[in-house]
Amino acid sequence: MLDTDFFRRWMAATAAAVDREADRLTELDAAIGDADHGSNMRRGFAAVNDVLGKEAPRTPGTVLTLAGRHLISTVGGASGPLYGTLLRRTGKALGDATEVTPDQLADALGAGVAAVTQLGGAQAGDKTMLDALLPAVEVLGTSFEAARDAALAGALGTVPLRARKGRASYLGERSIGHQDPGAASSALLVGALAEAAGP
Numbered sequence: 001m002l003d004t005d006f007f008r009r010w011m012a013a014t015a016a017a018v019d020r021e022a023d024r025l026t027e028l029d030a031a032i033g034d035a036d037h038g039s040n041m042r043r044g045f046a047a048v049n050d051v052l053g054k055e056a057p058r059t060p061g062t063v064l065t066l067a068g069r070h071l072i073s074t075v076g077g078a079s080g081p082l083y084g085t086l087l088r089r090t091g092k093a094l095g096d097a098t099e100v101t102p103d104q105l106a107d108a109l110g111a112g113v114a115a116v117t118q119l120g121g122a123q124a125g126d127k128t129m130l131d132a133l134l135p136a137v138e139v140l141g142t143s144f145e146a147a148r149d150a151a152l153a154g155a156l157g158t159v160p161l162r163a164r165k166g167r168a169s170y171l172g173e174r175s176i177g178h179q180d181p182g183a184a185s186s187a188l189l190v191g192a193l194a195e196a197a198g199p
Protein backbone atom coordinates (compact mmCIF):
# COMPACT_ATOMS: atom_id res chain seq x y z
CA MET A 1 0.00 0.00 0.00
CA LEU A 2 1.09 3.57 -0.71
CA ASP A 3 0.55 5.93 2.19
CA THR A 4 0.62 9.71 2.51
CA ASP A 5 4.32 9.65 3.24
CA PHE A 6 4.98 7.83 -0.03
CA PHE A 7 3.30 10.69 -1.91
CA ARG A 8 5.34 13.26 -0.02
CA ARG A 9 8.51 11.34 -0.92
CA TRP A 10 7.34 11.24 -4.56
CA MET A 11 7.02 15.04 -4.67
CA ALA A 12 10.34 15.52 -2.82
CA ALA A 13 12.14 13.12 -5.19
CA THR A 14 10.64 14.96 -8.17
CA ALA A 15 11.79 18.30 -6.77
CA ALA A 16 15.30 16.94 -6.27
CA ALA A 17 15.44 15.45 -9.78
CA VAL A 18 14.13 18.65 -11.37
CA ASP A 19 16.66 20.69 -9.41
CA ARG A 20 19.49 18.37 -10.51
CA GLU A 21 18.38 18.37 -14.16
CA ALA A 22 17.17 21.98 -14.48
CA ASP A 23 20.03 23.04 -16.75
CA ARG A 24 19.40 20.12 -19.12
CA LEU A 25 15.66 20.88 -19.24
CA THR A 26 16.39 24.52 -20.03
CA GLU A 27 18.87 23.52 -22.76
CA LEU A 28 16.23 21.32 -24.36
CA ASP A 29 13.79 24.22 -24.23
CA ALA A 30 16.42 26.58 -25.66
CA ALA A 31 16.51 24.45 -28.82
CA ILE A 32 12.77 24.41 -29.55
CA GLY A 33 11.19 26.86 -27.10
CA ASP A 34 12.09 29.83 -24.91
CA ALA A 35 14.74 28.36 -22.60
CA ASP A 36 12.75 28.48 -19.39
CA HIS A 37 11.51 24.94 -18.76
CA GLY A 38 14.21 24.05 -16.22
CA SER A 39 13.72 27.25 -14.24
CA ASN A 40 9.94 26.93 -14.47
CA MET A 41 9.97 23.39 -13.09
CA ARG A 42 12.58 24.17 -10.45
CA ARG A 43 10.59 27.13 -9.16
CA GLY A 44 7.36 25.13 -9.18
CA PHE A 45 8.63 22.07 -7.36
CA ALA A 46 10.56 24.19 -4.85
CA ALA A 47 7.19 25.78 -4.00
CA VAL A 48 5.63 22.31 -3.75
CA ASN A 49 8.37 21.22 -1.33
CA ASP A 50 7.80 24.35 0.75
CA VAL A 51 4.07 24.00 1.05
CA LEU A 52 4.20 20.27 1.81
CA GLY A 53 6.63 21.04 4.62
CA LYS A 54 4.31 23.68 6.06
CA GLU A 55 0.86 22.20 5.62
CA ALA A 56 1.39 18.46 6.19
CA PRO A 57 -1.62 17.18 4.20
CA ARG A 58 -3.07 13.98 5.63
CA THR A 59 -4.03 11.93 2.58
CA PRO A 60 -2.36 10.97 -0.71
CA GLY A 61 -5.07 12.88 -2.56
CA THR A 62 -4.49 16.11 -0.68
CA VAL A 63 -0.70 15.88 -1.16
CA LEU A 64 -1.27 15.89 -4.91
CA THR A 65 -4.05 18.48 -5.06
CA LEU A 66 -1.99 20.86 -2.91
CA ALA A 67 1.07 20.26 -5.09
CA GLY A 68 -0.96 20.84 -8.26
CA ARG A 69 -2.43 24.08 -6.95
CA HIS A 70 1.01 25.42 -6.16
CA LEU A 71 2.40 24.44 -9.56
CA ILE A 72 -0.40 26.39 -11.21
CA SER A 73 0.20 29.47 -9.07
CA THR A 74 4.02 29.51 -9.33
CA VAL A 75 4.96 28.14 -12.76
CA GLY A 76 2.90 29.96 -15.37
CA GLY A 77 3.61 29.28 -19.03
CA ALA A 78 2.26 26.16 -20.65
CA SER A 79 3.69 23.63 -18.23
CA GLY A 80 2.30 25.16 -15.00
CA PRO A 81 -1.39 24.64 -15.76
CA LEU A 82 -0.68 21.30 -17.46
CA TYR A 83 1.37 19.80 -14.60
CA GLY A 84 -0.95 21.44 -12.08
CA THR A 85 -3.95 19.84 -13.74
CA LEU A 86 -2.17 16.49 -13.89
CA LEU A 87 -1.53 16.42 -10.15
CA ARG A 88 -4.82 17.97 -9.08
CA ARG A 89 -6.88 15.60 -11.17
CA THR A 90 -4.82 12.61 -10.05
CA GLY A 91 -5.24 13.68 -6.42
CA LYS A 92 -8.96 14.14 -6.86
CA ALA A 93 -9.25 10.66 -8.35
CA LEU A 94 -7.58 9.20 -5.24
CA GLY A 95 -10.42 10.54 -3.10
CA ASP A 96 -10.18 10.47 0.71
CA ALA A 97 -8.24 7.22 1.08
CA THR A 98 -5.34 7.28 3.55
CA GLU A 99 -3.57 4.50 1.61
CA VAL A 100 -3.91 3.42 -2.01
CA THR A 101 -2.77 0.45 -4.06
CA PRO A 102 -0.40 0.83 -7.01
CA ASP A 103 -3.34 -0.08 -9.28
CA GLN A 104 -5.43 2.72 -7.80
CA LEU A 105 -2.54 5.11 -8.39
CA ALA A 106 -2.27 3.89 -11.99
CA ASP A 107 -5.99 4.52 -12.55
CA ALA A 108 -5.83 7.94 -10.90
CA LEU A 109 -2.79 8.99 -12.92
CA GLY A 110 -4.66 7.83 -16.00
CA ALA A 111 -7.44 10.25 -15.09
CA GLY A 112 -4.84 12.98 -14.56
CA VAL A 113 -3.28 12.36 -17.95
CA ALA A 114 -6.72 12.38 -19.57
CA ALA A 115 -7.31 15.81 -18.02
CA VAL A 116 -4.03 17.04 -19.53
CA THR A 117 -5.09 15.87 -22.99
CA GLN A 118 -8.39 17.64 -22.52
CA LEU A 119 -6.83 20.89 -21.35
CA GLY A 120 -4.01 21.02 -23.90
CA GLY A 121 -5.68 19.27 -26.81
CA ALA A 122 -2.56 17.23 -27.60
CA GLN A 123 -2.44 13.56 -28.51
CA ALA A 124 0.24 10.88 -28.53
CA GLY A 125 2.90 11.76 -31.09
CA ASP A 126 2.44 15.54 -30.88
CA LYS A 127 5.85 15.87 -29.16
CA THR A 128 4.69 16.90 -25.69
CA MET A 129 4.85 15.63 -22.10
CA LEU A 130 2.09 13.21 -23.07
CA ASP A 131 4.58 11.16 -25.08
CA ALA A 132 6.27 10.26 -21.79
CA LEU A 133 3.14 10.12 -19.62
CA LEU A 134 0.85 7.99 -21.78
CA PRO A 135 3.20 4.98 -22.14
CA ALA A 136 4.11 5.25 -18.44
CA VAL A 137 0.49 5.07 -17.32
CA GLU A 138 -0.06 2.02 -19.48
CA VAL A 139 2.52 -0.05 -17.59
CA LEU A 140 2.28 1.59 -14.16
CA GLY A 141 0.22 -1.35 -12.91
CA THR A 142 3.21 -3.61 -13.59
CA SER A 143 5.90 -1.75 -11.65
CA PHE A 144 7.31 1.72 -11.03
CA GLU A 145 10.51 0.65 -12.79
CA ALA A 146 8.54 -0.36 -15.89
CA ALA A 147 6.77 3.02 -15.82
CA ARG A 148 10.07 4.86 -15.42
CA ASP A 149 11.60 3.01 -18.38
CA ALA A 150 8.51 3.58 -20.53
CA ALA A 151 8.50 7.31 -19.73
CA LEU A 152 12.19 7.60 -20.53
CA ALA A 153 11.77 5.73 -23.81
CA GLY A 154 8.78 7.93 -24.62
CA ALA A 155 10.77 11.09 -23.92
CA LEU A 156 13.67 9.94 -26.10
CA GLY A 157 11.12 8.94 -28.73
CA THR A 158 10.09 12.61 -29.11
CA VAL A 159 13.41 13.43 -30.81
CA PRO A 160 12.33 12.52 -34.37
CA LEU A 161 8.81 13.91 -33.94
CA ARG A 162 7.50 17.20 -35.29
CA ALA A 163 5.85 19.34 -32.59
CA ARG A 164 2.16 19.94 -33.09
CA LYS A 165 1.31 21.68 -29.80
CA GLY A 166 2.85 24.39 -27.67
CA ARG A 167 5.62 26.82 -28.48
CA ALA A 168 7.76 24.23 -30.31
CA SER A 169 5.01 23.79 -32.91
CA TYR A 170 5.81 27.30 -34.23
CA LEU A 171 9.08 25.83 -35.51
CA GLY A 172 7.33 23.29 -37.71
CA GLU A 173 9.89 20.98 -39.34
CA ARG A 174 12.70 22.61 -37.39
CA SER A 175 11.39 21.07 -34.18
CA ILE A 176 12.49 17.66 -35.52
CA GLY A 177 15.72 16.29 -34.04
CA HIS A 178 15.29 17.66 -30.51
CA GLN A 179 13.88 16.05 -27.39
CA ASP A 180 10.77 17.71 -26.00
CA PRO A 181 11.59 19.38 -22.67
CA GLY A 182 8.19 18.60 -21.11
CA ALA A 183 8.53 14.93 -22.02
CA ALA A 184 11.96 14.95 -20.37
CA SER A 185 10.58 16.48 -17.15
CA SER A 186 7.65 14.04 -17.16
CA ALA A 187 10.17 11.20 -17.27
CA LEU A 188 11.70 12.68 -14.10
CA LEU A 189 8.28 12.82 -12.40
CA VAL A 190 7.58 9.18 -13.25
CA GLY A 191 11.12 8.09 -12.36
CA ALA A 192 10.68 9.68 -8.94
CA LEU A 193 7.96 7.11 -8.15
CA ALA A 194 10.55 4.35 -8.16
CA GLU A 195 12.80 6.46 -5.94
CA ALA A 196 9.96 7.12 -3.50
CA ALA A 197 9.23 3.40 -3.32
CA GLY A 198 12.84 2.81 -2.26
CA PRO A 199 15.17 -0.07 -3.05
Ligand code: ADP
Pocket: 029, 033, 034, 036, 037, 040, 041, 076, 077, 078, 079, 080, 082, 116, 119, 120, 121, 122, 127, 128, 129, 130, 165, 166, 167, 180, 181, 182, 183
Ligand atom coordinates in the same frame (compact mmCIF):
# COMPACT_ATOMS: atom_id res chain seq x y z
P1 ADP B 1 6.37 27.54 -22.16
O1 ADP B 1 6.29 26.83 -23.49
O2 ADP B 1 5.14 28.36 -21.87
O3 ADP B 1 7.65 28.29 -22.00
P2 ADP B 1 7.49 25.38 -20.61
O4 ADP B 1 8.75 25.66 -21.36
O5 ADP B 1 7.62 25.37 -19.13
O6 ADP B 1 6.34 26.39 -21.03
O7 ADP B 1 6.91 23.96 -21.03
C1 ADP B 1 6.96 23.52 -22.35
C2 ADP B 1 6.45 22.09 -22.42
O8 ADP B 1 5.04 22.06 -22.20
C3 ADP B 1 6.62 21.45 -23.77
O9 ADP B 1 7.91 20.88 -23.90
C4 ADP B 1 5.53 20.41 -23.82
O10 ADP B 1 5.96 19.16 -23.30
C5 ADP B 1 4.49 20.96 -22.88
N1 ADP B 1 3.31 21.42 -23.63
C6 ADP B 1 3.15 22.58 -24.27
N2 ADP B 1 1.92 22.65 -24.83
C7 ADP B 1 1.30 21.47 -24.53
C8 ADP B 1 -0.01 20.93 -24.79
N3 ADP B 1 -0.92 21.61 -25.49
N4 ADP B 1 -0.29 19.70 -24.30
C9 ADP B 1 0.63 19.02 -23.58
N5 ADP B 1 1.86 19.49 -23.29
C10 ADP B 1 2.19 20.70 -23.76
Ligand code: MG
Pocket: 029, 033, 034, 035, 036, 037, 077, 167
Ligand atom coordinates in the same frame (compact mmCIF):
# COMPACT_ATOMS: atom_id res chain seq x y z
MG1 MG C 1 9.49 27.29 -22.27
Ligand code: MG
Pocket: 034, 036, 077, 078
Ligand atom coordinates in the same frame (compact mmCIF):
# COMPACT_ATOMS: atom_id res chain seq x y z
MG1 MG D 1 7.95 30.25 -21.27
